[in-house]
Every structure is written in structure tokens, then in C-alpha cells.
Amino acid sequence: MALLEDHLAKFHKMTDAKEMWDAIKSKFGGNDESKKMHKYILKQQFEGFSVSNSEGLHKGYDRFQCLLSQLEIHGVGVSTKDANQKFLRSLSSAWSQVSLIMRTKPGVDSLSIDDLYNNLRVFENDVKGSTASSSSMQNVAFISENTSSTNDLDEFDLEEIDLKWQVAMISMRMKKFYKKTGRKLQFDAKEPVGFDKTKVECYNCQKTGHFARDCRTKEIKK
Known part of the structure; x- marks a missing residue:
């Protein structure tokens, strides 16, 4: 209750009293030099952050x-x-493989970390069920950021990941729509749902309008 309202917003993500107290001590305790050092340590932790298997x-x-x-x-x-990247x-x-493709997806940089x-x-479930060989994982390390280089990956089907x-x-947008309007979108299972291929990008040639399986780029090269 003693904190100013300007500071309260910075602690809203804390899950319990101990975590909040430690954060308050870290924020307001110590001299300028110790605070500067703590900032440096946090930056280093961010740069070196990784998630183990x-x-x-x-x-x-x-x-x-x-x-x-x-x-x-x-x-x-x-x-x-x-943060997302x-x-x-x-x-x-x-x-x-999932991470490689997701980093290039349109809209990923504007998602909140929760939505991501x-x-x-x-x-x-796909990741937990995968049994990648050591050789295939080594190949991933040499793959370019460009998704056109992921055509030879066979552990996951790229089109499946994309879909x-x-x-x-879409599911996330529907939930937000329901939260704002209180209306649930209903779909008639008997009616076929059209799919707009004009928004699809091919992983082989990076052109829109078709999937990689329908791409004729490789056929032309042959």
C-alpha cells in the first residue's frame, strides 16, 4: 500500500508475496552502484537465456x-x-525446426509473450513425440534463416506446421472476439469452408498462391 501507483504496474505479474517482496527489495534496495550491477547481471541473463530439453x-x-x-x-x-525472438x-x-519456421512467421513479433x-x-505433442537423430540435428544448425532452406527437413512436415x-x-482471434463481444462463432459442418490460397506462401519459391507440394519450381529446374 505504500508504493506509488506508478510503481504498482511493474509488480502486477508477481505470483506470490515472496516474489513481490524480493522484487521490491531488488528495485529499491542498495545504492546506485549495486543497482547498476544488478541491471548488468539481468541483461547478461537475458542474453544467455536458454531452455534445456x-x-x-x-x-x-x-x-x-x-x-x-x-x-x-x-x-x-x-x-x-x-522478447519473442x-x-x-x-x-x-x-x-x-518449429522455432526456425516460427521466427519468420508474419505477426509473430507483435504477439504478446503469453500468446506466443x-x-x-x-x-x-509433436515435439515430445519426435526422435531426431544426432545427424539430422547437426544439419539444422547449418540451415539458413530463410525458410526456403528448410525443404529437406523431414522430421516435421513444413506444411503441417504452417497450417x-x-x-x-485463428483460435486466438476467435477467443479475443468472444471476450470483446460475447458472441461465439458458429460453423455449419455441412457447408464446405473455402480456403484462400492467395495468402499461402510456398516454402520452395516464396511465391504466394500454392503449397510447396504443388510447386513446379523443382520440376522446371530438372
Whole structure:
């Protein structure tokens, strides 16, 4: 109750009294030099952040959220884009292929970290069920950021990942729509739902209007 309202907003993500008290002591305790050092340590923790295979998506997300809150409290806020890209890059090797593709998806940099996490959960069963060989994982390390270089990855079907991402994004929009309007969208299962291919981008040639399986680029080259 003694805190000014300007400071209260910075502690709203704290989950319990101990975490809040530790954050308050960290924010207001110590001299300028110790605060400066703490900021430096937090920045280093952010740069070196990573999620191990044993830790998993959920625990890694909780730890990352805590780190973002600490950075914000100390006046070292991280942009949504930087936070999302960092979290995707920090995921364990089991997430390599999903992470590689998600980092280039339109709209990913504008998602809140909560929405990004919820969308990633769509792929959790696929990741847990994957049994990548060491050689295939080594190949991933040499893949370019350009999604056109992911055509030879066979652990996941790239088109399936793309469709799951689109479904997750639509599901998120539907939930927000219901929250704002109180109206649930109803679909008639008997009526076919049209799919607009003009918004689809091919992984082979990066042109819109068709899927990679329908691409004729490779046929032309042959």
C-alpha cells in the first residue's frame, strides 16, 4: 500500500508475496552502484537465456516471464519483438525446426509473450513425440534463416506446421472476439469452408498462391 501507483504496474505479474517482496527489495534496495550491477547481471541473463530439453516449454516460459518482469522493474524493458525472438531462439534442440519456421512467421513479433507461448503449445505433442537423430540435428544448425532452406527437413512436415500455426492464430482471434463481444462463432459442418490460397506462401519459391507440394519450381529446374 505504500508504493506509488506508478510503481504498482511493474509488480502486477508477481505470483506470490515472496516474489513481490524480493522484487521490491531488488528495485529499491542498495545504492546506485549495486543497482547498476544488478541491471548488468539481468541483461547478461537475458542474453544467455536458454531452455534445456529436461526443463520443457512450460517451466522455460515461467522462468523467462520472471526474467522479463525483473528487467522491466529495473527499467530495462525488452520490446515484444526482441522478447519473442529471444524465447524462440532459446528453446531446446527438440524445438529446432518449429522455432526456425516460427521466427519468420508474419505477426509473430507483435504477439504478446503469453500468446506466443499458447500458440507454441499446439506443437508440444509433436515435439515430445519426435526422435531426431544426432545427424539430422547437426544439419539444422547449418540451415539458413530463410525458410526456403528448410525443404529437406523431414522430421516435421513444413506444411503441417504452417497450417497448425494458422489454426492457432485463428483460435486466438476467435477467443479475443468472444471476450470483446460475447458472441461465439458458429460453423455449419455441412457447408464446405473455402480456403484462400492467395495468402499461402510456398516454402520452395516464396511465391504466394500454392503449397510447396504443388510447386513446379523443382520440376522446371530438372
